[in-house]
Amino acid sequence: MSVLLDIQNLRIQFPGVDVPAVSGLDLQISAGETLALVGESGSGKSVSALAALRLLPKSAAVSGSITLAGVDMLTAPEALLRDVRGTKAAIIFQEPMTALNPLHTVERQVGETLQQKYRLTGPTLRARIIELLSEVGIDAPETRLASFPHQLSGGQRQRVMIAAALAGDPDLLIADEPTTALDVTLQVQILALLKALQTKRGMGLLLITHDLNVVRRMADRVIVMQRGLAVEEGTAAGVMQHPQHAYTQALIAAEPSGAPAPVPADADSVLEARDVKVWFPIKKGVLRRTVGYLKGVDGISLSLKAGETLGVVGESGSGKSTLGYALIGLLAAQGVISIADVDLSRLSGRALRPHRRHFQIVFQDPYGALNPRLAVGDLIGEGLDLHKLEPTAAGRDAKIVAVMREVGLDPEMRHRYPHEFSGGQRQRIAIARALILQPRIIVLDEPTSALDRSVQAQVIALLRDLQAKHGIAYVFISHDLAVVRAMSHRILVMRHGKIVEEGSAEAIFTNPQASYTRLLLEASKA
């Protein structure tokens, strides 16, 4: 088999960064082969792929050799590079919403390459576009030609991206986290599509991912990267079953496991919600009359005891985050929500404020959840100031230090700013900010999905410890079933704002009743 892409001793350094992004990577892909590049964020896997097509900014210092289909990519002139990109190798990105031009129709997105490379026009161009769209599994492609990206679903967008990448008939397809932004059921479909296309066209596939399930399912060979270095290389099955390097072992072991501490039998009920509804009015016309409602949450009842975790599972758009926001009064909701016997739904914004210390929230994105202009100590202490819990500076400082120790942060770091911390540390800061108020309930809105697997496991362990120690009740919102299983006592499966299934974690995972739950479970096991 011919080698499509040959990378020797690749080194990449960005200006102003001391540590090289990639330091000495060797990589070969042959036709028809799938190579997975695995590693946590910042390990240099995406950067290497971009370098293979010379798509990095000019300021990046790249050395070594990259040969793609016989072309030396590091010295080739720009005109030759343009020929190579698209026809020899094409790339699909993680987030199809931003990778597609929002102002171009599907026809233009896919047709662009065809026009430039093959000079197709008129009916032949259109016929080829339709052919490509049906190849990637878009139903009734004729009707989709005039659609804009925002009119497509996430899965359809990713399919259009793939069609656009295939337009130049590339020998090598680089897929940079192609399914990370998609729901689990869609992930399975897209991966199956990629596999089928590869077999049919005999393409090489360079798959960049952090998800070991994807590796198991797709890859022939795998390279594990850590801090810009390939630490392990081998067949996918071999590496997965007998990892040699400590880092690979840690990655595989970091799959979430275990179960939360059992709820004490005599635990008090802390949250009682009946028939909660969050309807967003849809307004139309000049007079903005309400013509209908978007039912974000449509009549959900639930209860929660101290020390208990309720996992809320569903795909994006199922209303699980909306429910979380409604429960702690961040969104106006109808119905009865009482926390510790105080009916929140009857309180106005101002009257609600003193009660807020009893229910806190931790968000998904640890980068967006911390004000970049406040030192970490001030971020964590903000709740104390707002509720005037610690009038003296010394007492405030002592509490901040204590809570930082509790979440596993060095208290010496309290004068630093959020950008100096890693994702996992930031999530600990966010947890500390909630914890310092000694809340009864914490809503955890996908707290681990922006984190690498190994960090995820640490955060889950931390959350379980804190629960056992303080008897906090969690509402744990996630689409990641493995994480939910490791955290939850009871699980609530949501779809279109309604409860599909509800029960103990054990029952849901071993004996799911609703067909939708079964579908989710199968997809996550794949």
Next chain:
Amino acid sequence: MVKISPLTRRRWHTFRRNRRGYVSTLIFALLFALTLFAEVIANDRPIIVKSDAGLFFPIVTSYAETDFGGDFPTEPDYRDPYFAELVKEKNGWMIWPLIPFAFDTVSKDLGGQAPSKPDGQHWLGTDDQARDVLARLIYGFRISVLFGLCLTAISAVIGVGVGAIQGYYGGWIDLGLQRFIEVWGGLPTLYLLIILAAVVTPNFWWLLGLMALFSWMALEGVVRAEVLRVRNFDYVRAARALGASDGIILIRHVLPNAMVATVTFLPFLMNSSISVLTSLDFLGFGLPPGSPSLGELLAQGKNNIQAPWLGITGFIVLASLLTLLVFMGEAVRDAFDPRRDQR
């Protein structure tokens, strides 16, 4: 909180790395600092007079001629040769400013007709009322920059306030204010100034007030957009969940993070403030007659084409001032651009 955040330090570093902008800032700061002491640099009174009659500071206090041993109980004409002799008689001396003319000093001893050409006495010549151009320039520069600073500061306060309220609350408040701004922005400022000139004598403060009524809108849109963006961040939601009131959220979390666009905009806003005052002065609707101003100098240049030093001087000074500010603005923009470091 004396500690400078690393972000601020990085921005300062980027700012300094833009050589052109950094040097422009230094030059501008130097010029502004110098012109702040215009009275000491260009004045028709000596800085210090020392004679047997005592020690005098005519720039600071006004004295009568009798104080110096003269005849009249009125303020002396310090530039009169008679006064110099008077001091000499009393074994005294005096220190004159570098330019012995104030902006309104009329030179009666010009060789020819005003406006006179640049010479040893009047380095940049005189205008058509025999006043020293350099002295007027120094005072005019100061008043332009001060006007620009004041107008920018006022516009920033109002613009940020209104923009923040609009962006944060949205809905009907936003809609109402937005419509108001559209109407308000359509009012013809120049006609209002002409009407004002008919009712009162427009001075510095009148002009400042009237211009401030309109110039804040330049910033309002930028701040509104920034606040709209920032208010949806999770840390704002987290602050609400912590129990923070709207006011605290705005001041502590939203505004500081929405300030980047504002700060970047300020040098350019100051630029336009200065041009507005200059054009008003040029048209004759600006500062009261006799005031030193760049616009008035340009108008003189236009009316006295036979005296090109007037127009050329005005043009060079105004162009340099505006260019300095644009370079400063560019450096500030670079400093606040987060992607700058990565390129």
